[in-house]
Amino acid sequence: MKMDRSVREPLLAAVPSLRAFAISLCGNVDRADDLVQETLLRALANIDSFQPGTNMPAWLFTILRNLFRSEYRKRRREVEDADGSLAESLKSHPEQMGRLEMREFRQALAQLPPDQREALVLVGASGFSYEEAANICDCAVGTIKSRVNRARSRLAKLLAIDGIEDFGPDEATRAVLEDQKT
Amino acid sequence: MNQMKPRKPDKSQSPMPSDTTVDNPKSGLDREIQAKIGQKLRAMYDDIVQEGVPERFAELLRKLDKPSGEEGQP
Numbered sequence: 001m002k003m004d005r006s007v008r009e010p011l012l013a014a015v016p017s018l019r020a021f022a023i024s025l026c027g028n029v030d031r032a033d034d035l036v037q038e039t040l041l042r043a044l045a046n047i048d049s050f051q052p053g054t055n056m057p058a059w060l061f062t063i064l065r066n067l068f069r070s071e072y073r074k075r076r077r078e079v080e081d082a083d084g085s086l087a088e089s090l091k092s093h094p095e096q097m098g099r100l101e102m103r104e105f106r107q108a109l110a111q112l113p114p115d116q117r118e119a120l121v122l123v124g125a126s127g128f129s130y131e132e133a134a135n136i137c138d139c140a141v142g143t144i145k146s147r148v149n150r151a152r153s154r155l156a157k158l159l160a161i162d163g164i165e166d167f168g169p170d171e172a173t174r175a176v177l178e179d180q181k182t
Numbered sequence: 183m184n185q186m187k188p189r190k191p192d193k194s195q196s197p198m199p200s201d202t203t204v205d206n207p208k209s210g211l212d213r214e215i216q217a218k219i220g221q222k223l224r225a226m227y228d229d230i231v232q233e234g235v236p237e238r239f240a241e242l243l244r245k246l247d248k249p250s251g252e253e254g255q256p
Contacts, residue, residue, distance in 0.1 A: 003247040008247060015235045016234055017231055020228075024226070024227060033236065033238065037239070040242065102225070105222045105226060106226065120223065124220055124224070125224050125226075125227035152216055155219050156212065156216065159218070159219060160215050
């Protein structure tokens, strides 16, 4: 098939953020890249259903999110193992934060239920509005808001122990976290 | 405004909605933690974005772009 420039270029341009979303969701780079590839193929196969002039990234994120959700239902056990593989499978990027700090963050993120994780990433990192995130996740705006809040609050509990240097950990909370990890 | 802007986690006047759900009596500490969470999330995400487009995807789109190239379709 011949691909129009007006299709190919926005598809390519969306790849980096689609990957970041996919990796945040499934915690495994190889699976995330497969998910992105499937998203691109699905998008091209259904390009006629895309309304030109509307938000192409949001459309692609919707496809990716739905693919992830149907795969997640099928491979639930494997995904629940993500907190281990997440830290292992991602490349380390020590420049912005310490490797240990990054690893702890990824482990905490992987412990969130998928609906909270996707809401938090869409709003807090992908730069979508609550309304756009609600469209992507096919739910009400209020649902997205409450998922984001629950995600933040859960991450705060998980990270307050190790992540906030200024308010260092105490032994009791650290012990609780260690228990949760096992 | 009650719609949180993800890029500006600090709102000294209007506490984030999540403050009420975090089990911590000190909202200042909560804000500190929430700002930190926002930073970490974006740092992780942006690091991946900065990896750009892996060759695999550029190649895929090139292949699909060929007039006769339908072998890539599922």
